[in-house]
Structure formats: C-alpha cells, structure tokens
Amino acid sequence: MLIMHELAVTESLLQVVLRHANEGGAGKVVSISVRIGGLSDLVNEWVQRYFDHLSRGTIAEGAVIRIERIPTTFRCDQCGHVFPADPRTREAIVCPLCSSAEMTLATGRECFVQQIEVV
C-alpha cells in the first residue's frame, strides 16, 4: 500500500494542534483552520479521514478541519503588480497590467495551521 503524503502532513497537524490545545488548557478541540497554498496537492478529504483516525482517544477527536486554499499569485517582475493566475493552464500567463511575461511566484506554497476552536 502506498501511504500518501497526506498522512505525514496530518500527523504533523495533530501534533501542532494538541500542543497548542494543551498549552491553552483546552478540554476539547472543536475545529481546526488550516491554510494551504493553491500549488499543494493535498486532498482535503484525506486529511480529514487520516485526522479522524489519528486523533482517536485524544482531545482533538471529532474536530472538524476547515481547509482554506490560498490562491496562487504571481508578482510581475516589471511593474510589481500581484495577480492571481492558475499555473495549471496551458495558456501563457502575462501580467494583466503591463503584459510582461516575467514574473515570480508570490503565494501558493503555504501550509500552516491558522487557529483552533476549543472548549
């Protein structure tokens, strides 16, 4: 069986969540907000499934994971304009302001826990 990288990411997620919940004196974790860049191939459904399995018997059991996707954006090397674009398109990507094709990835690789709701 191939263990997908969602499992490793979810293990890391659980550790981070439990540490912050314990430090905050929480009795139970209700929800977890995660922000993931648009370039990541993480599949939401698998993250939740693995989490449900891994968190059994912990105070995070049953927590709902809300995954917010951060759009992939580019910064134009010529005029500095930041604009969203889908790197998966076959079309050429150009700056909507100055039409330059020289650009640098600005966002899309993020992967972090934003906040947790606890009781």
Added chain:
Amino acid sequence: MVEVRLIEVREELLAENRQEAGDIRAELRRHGVFMLNLMSSPGSGKTSLILRAVRALKDAFRIAVIEGDIDAMVDAEKMVREGIPAVQIRTGGACHLDAPMVAAGLKELDLAALDCVIIENVGNLVCPAEFDTGAARRAVILSVPEGDDKPLKYPLIFSVCDLLVINKTDYLEGSDFDTEALKERVLRLNPGIRILLLSCRTGEGVSEWTRWLAGEIEAFRNS
C-alpha cells in the same frame, strides 16, 4: 452553554521536518558535504543520471548515494556494484523521503570521507516536493515520454527545484513533446531554475549535467 474559545496558532505544518532539515544542513556544512535531492517519476532516469555523474567525477569527488524506495533494494545494489557507497532507505510504504529518514541514512555514511551525497528520492512528482530533506540543492528530472504537460499537473515540484533535467531527448524526434512550451511553463513558476536537455542513453548533453554538479560541489565547498 459551553463557551468556544479561539486559539491563534499561525504555525507552519511540517515545522518539525523543517527543523530536522535545518539540523542536517548544519551537520553537512560542518563536514563540507554538498547534498543534492534528486526527484522524478519512476523510470525517468534518476539511477542512470547518478551513475553517469559518479563515473565522470569519481577522480575529483567522493560521492555517496542515499536510495529511497518503498520496498526494494535494487537501486542500492546497482550502486554498490559500481563501488559507490550507498544506503538504502525503505520507506515502508511512504511515498517520499522526509528529513528524519535522510538523517538516519546519513548516520550510515562517513561524512568526513565524502564531498557529496545524492539522494535518490522515491519515484513520485507529488509528495517529495512537500518535504525539505536538508539538501543544499534540489533537482527534478522529466523524461520526454512523460510529456510536456507535467508542470501543469505537478506545479509544486517544478517551483521548488534549482535544476530541471529533461532526459531521454533521443525520443524527441517524431514526438509531439514541445520543449519551448515546457520551458515557458516551468520558468513562469520558477524563473531561477536551470534547465538541461540530455540523453543518458546516447550520452548527449550528459557532460552539462556532470559539469553542473561539479560546479555546485565546488561552490558549496568554497562558500
């Protein structure tokens, strides 16, 4: 009614992996050992590319290999037959190498007697891209039969690598592989990436790859 509280976390996932990768980087720096994380799909030529480099550079640099495989020893055995120090890491099902696995592999090597370690990551364009292994440089191979659309399907890996090797150029003739379109797709994700075209089978362009690697090892040593 129980009150729900909000705890701000704002912590990066895989922070622990990143920390371990940082420790590896420091350890390699102490020994002056350059490490390359080589990634690609299965069958695109990682093993051949490594063998080519080690053969060409064996008089100049002492190179060892860390082999990541889900459950096989074939590649490590190939290396050992060539007299290359090799460590096999069987990931036991995991689809990538992470920093703790690489740290375990490095422990099996005599870093004081090495100039370079090449990680042959698990054949996969998705998962290895997410994990920092502590390598100084990352390279990805794309072989011509895989098609020029791979950066569209797996943009992350092309955005994090320092070098793209387009292998199996002997298949270019008669194929619809659009090298220029591929370059454009990769460069818009990663303008700083170096792109080399070569064929491990015919040997065409291979010296560019070995020159790149030798230059990186030298530059690391002198930095």
